[in-house]
Amino acid sequence: MLWNLVIKEIREMLTLSTMATILIVTVIFAAMGGLVNLTKGETTKKPVIAVLNLEKPEAALAKTAVSTLREHCEILYEGRDDSEALRRLRAHARGVALVEIPEGFDARLENSQKVKIGVTWIMRGAGTLDTISSAVMERHFTAMERAVSRELVRRRSAGLDEKTAANVVQPIERVENTFFKEKLIPMLSPARIAQVLAAQSITVPIVMMIILMLGGSVVVSSMGLEKENKTLETLLTLPVDRRTLVLGKLLGSAVVGLIMAAVFAVGFRYYLQNFEAPAESLVALGLDLGPGDYLLVVISLFASLLFGLAFSLLLGVLARDYKSAQMLTYALLVLAIFPMMVVMLKDFDTVPKALQIVLFAIPFSHPMMAMRQLALENTAFVLWGILYGLLASAALTAMVVRVFRSEILITGFARRARQNHD
């Protein structure tokens, strides 16, 4: 009986057009991930530049400047012909900048005068990703300046070795340790730790929200379709317990929602992995999760999903048709987005007490927070969250069964009931 209902839900909701939509969105995310990956590749490749060297060939400081640039960049042209330099640079697909070392470069530096080197950028687009190469070049210019400064220091202090000269140019270096919750993490800044934990703070909440949204919208739509297609009355007069009807709808929608979410999550994961630190960093930090932890995350997700589906079914009862059902999914969206935003920006422990209560009360928050809490060995928090999620789901499901046993599904609310009856 239950399986019959589940299969019907899957057949009704998992249509080719629904899957095609999800697949298209998945491909778009994967393509965006590919684009980001491509740009990341650009940052690791040597930028292509041309050097217009107007200084004498024997000038040592100019030589140091050019050789430092050569270490970090691919020099397409080095000479005195500016139009040839520009022509070659513009013809190259990755040409970034024309660097001009002026005449008298060494002499001015030796006389403690400032030297202006000219940089003519080749700007190929105004997008954020288009300007990455110029940002990379900034680092190489700093390296060039330091190399020239070291050389100058060595010249002025006879007998100074290269290492000491480097220390004079850059006398201070930071060694960062971070005390995070109960753990002292050596050699890392909070920003770097946050980057390592990006999987917990960004990926999990977003994927969780996607699962909830897709699963929830399937349930709400299923109820909306039952009403729009006038199949609900028939369903309610079949010799089947109303609990089984509710369970069939929940399970069927959960299966469809999970299939859709799994397809979507693949694309989204591919997109996000470009921003994350590798998993071994978590091991190095002592923040990695064991199999038992992952099991708790799955149980937490299950409890939360169950609540989301029951909540959606309750929303579906209010829907008049498919269109209004779609509108009602916004209520679910708000409940899922709120904890997602908070968890992405702050830790549970660092938000004000009132917000902690709200966050704990929304069952969707718990799987979003579970991974990080488990990484910090706060297992009790996760267990309480699971217990709360399961109790809330049971209470809500009982409420839905009660509604299914009442006549509200047929009459709606009083205003509509007057129009409905004959």
Place this chain on the structure above:
Amino acid sequence: MSESSPILLDLHDVSKRFARRQAVSGISLSIRENEIFGLVGPNGAGKTTTLRMVATLLKPDSGRITLCGVDAIARPDEVRRFLSYLPEDAGVYRNLTGRQYLRFIARFFGDARQAEEIAKFGAHLSGLEARLDDRVSTYSKGMTRKLVIARALMAQPKLAILDEPASGLDLISALAVRERIREAAAHGSVLLSSHNLFEVETLCHRVALVHEGRIAACGTPAELRQDTGTDSLEKAFLALLDRRRT
């Protein structure tokens, strides 16, 4: 059906109110085994509300409904085993094929083997064999109606509750549906509501005229004609309504 047939459905003083409007006021009627019983009346008279209460979709505010000796108000889950309800605007799951739909419903009335037999019978009743493997979304309104009528009758329920069974059907299909309803009465009873008084007259053993939530008259078509001195149920219906208004 004979006068001595046992009573299958019994409604006693059943009332239902929606917000500020009394939809049904103290309706009482009985249907015998193998009887086809018709409810007629103007729009908003309370026919559909009565059918929905018998189908366990609505709970009466007062009164008693008994089907096959079981209290339908106290034990609706049990009563649903005996009945099948066809709403006036019944729809189907548009992404299923006709056969998948019949199998889905049949599965509630028996194990896998029995369900297959029921669905096969449904396929035969529908007369849509050539199109049963097409998605329902490609069916015309008439084809959909034939499918849902087959769905309602295929499990051979003790009581088939049919709201405007032949609405939207062409003449030939309507005749075929009437024949199916007569066949259904061979192993159960039928409670139907219709605005087509010719259909009611030719199908029903007894008819009740519902007006403003009450039964204004009840009897065989012949009794109603005789009572009003008319030669058709249509004229009898109008005469009875006039009598109620004056």
